[in-house]
Amino acid sequence: MLFWSAVILVGIAVFVVANNIFQEEDQFKAQEKLEDSAKADIGQYGIILKYSRPFFKRYITPIVSMMKNKKKIKERYRRVIASAGISNYLTPEDFYSFKLFLIIGFPILFMAIKYFLEADWELKMMIPMAVIGYYYPNIWINGKIKQRQKDIIYNMPFAVDMLALSVEAGLDFIAAMGKVIEKATKNPLTEEFGIVTREIKIGASRAEALRNMAWRVDLIQMSSFCATLIAADSVGANIGPILKSLSAEIRQKRSSAIEKAGATAATKILLPTIFLIVPTVFIIAGVPLALQAFLGQK
Incomplete structure (x- = not known):
C-alpha cells in the first residue's frame, strides 16, 4: 500500500x-x-x-x-x-x-x-511528511507575520516622532513620510510608509492609503494610529500635536508591554529552577552524605 x-x-x-x-x-x-x-x-x-x-x-x-x-x-x-x-x-x-x-x-x-x-x-513516514508539507507554509508565514508586527511596534515611536517633527517644520504629510523613510534604517514600518506614499501619489486619498496600511499590518496599534489620522484629516485638524500625542501613547504602551514581559519572566524562570537546578543541588549535596553514611555502616 x-x-x-x-x-x-x-x-x-x-x-x-x-x-x-x-x-x-x-x-x-x-x-x-x-x-x-x-x-x-x-x-x-x-x-x-x-x-x-x-x-x-x-x-x-x-x-x-x-x-x-x-x-x-x-x-x-x-x-x-x-x-x-x-x-x-x-x-x-x-x-x-x-x-x-x-x-x-x-x-x-x-x-x-x-x-x-x-x-x-519506514515508508509509512511519507504520510506524516506529506501532512507536514501542507501545513509548513502556514507555520512559516505566521512566524513571519509575528516577527514583522514586532518590528513595526518597535519602530513606531521613532517614526511617529519624526513625522511630528517634520510636519511641525512645515512639510506636508507625504513629504514627512518621505523624510522618515530617508532618515530611518530600513524596516517593515518604512516599507509600509513607502507603500502609502506611492498609493497617494498615484491618486488614492490619504484616508484610503492609511486604511490599506492598517489592513495590511493587522495590528491594534496601527489601526488606532491610522484611525486617529483619518479622523483628524476629515475635520482639517493640525496633525502635528496629534502625532506627538500618539507617539507618547505608543511609547507608554510599549513600556507597559516590556514591564509585563519582565514580570512574567520571573514565573518562566521558576519552573526550570525547580526542575533542573534544585535537583542538581540536592544531588551534589546529598550524594556525598549518602555515600558516607553507607560506607560508615560497612
Whole structure:
C-alpha cells in the first residue's frame, strides 16, 4: 500500500511537469525577466521557499490559477501574504501552490535521504511528511507575520516622532513620510510608509492609503494610529500635536508591554529552577552524605 502511495506521488509529480512543460517558453522567459529582482531577495525568506519557488511557480501555479475555487484561495491568503510583507514575491495562488508542492516535495525528499543514507526508515513516514508539507507554509508565514508586527511596534515611536517633527517644520504629510523613510534604517514600518506614499501619489486619498496600511499590518496599534489620522484629516485638524500625542501613547504602551514581559519572566524562570537546578543541588549535596553514611555502616 505504501509502495503504491509512493508511486502515485511520483506519478503526480510527473503529470504536473508534463502538463506544463509545453507552455510557451517565450511567455515564461518574459515573466522570469520581470521577476529577477524578486529572485535576488527571496533568499531572505528561507531556503525552502528559495529553492521551491521556481518549481511551483512554473508548474503548479498555472494549474491553481485555473481552479474553480481560485477566488476563495485569493480571499483566504491575500491578507496573510500582505501582513507578512511578501506581496512582491508571492501571490495567493503562489502560496497555495507552495503548499501543494510541499505535499509532494517533502515525501520525495524523505525518500531521497532514505536512499542516500541507506537508512532503515519506514515508508509509512511519507504520510506524516506529506501532512507536514501542507501545513509548513502556514507555520512559516505566521512566524513571519509575528516577527514583522514586532518590528513595526518597535519602530513606531521613532517614526511617529519624526513625522511630528517634520510636519511641525512645515512639510506636508507625504513629504514627512518621505523624510522618515530617508532618515530611518530600513524596516517593515518604512516599507509600509513607502507603500502609502506611492498609493497617494498615484491618486488614492490619504484616508484610503492609511486604511490599506492598517489592513495590511493587522495590528491594534496601527489601526488606532491610522484611525486617529483619518479622523483628524476629515475635520482639517493640525496633525502635528496629534502625532506627538500618539507617539507618547505608543511609547507608554510599549513600556507597559516590556514591564509585563519582565514580570512574567520571573514565573518562566521558576519552573526550570525547580526542575533542573534544585535537583542538581540536592544531588551534589546529598550524594556525598549518602555515600558516607553507607560506607560508615560497612
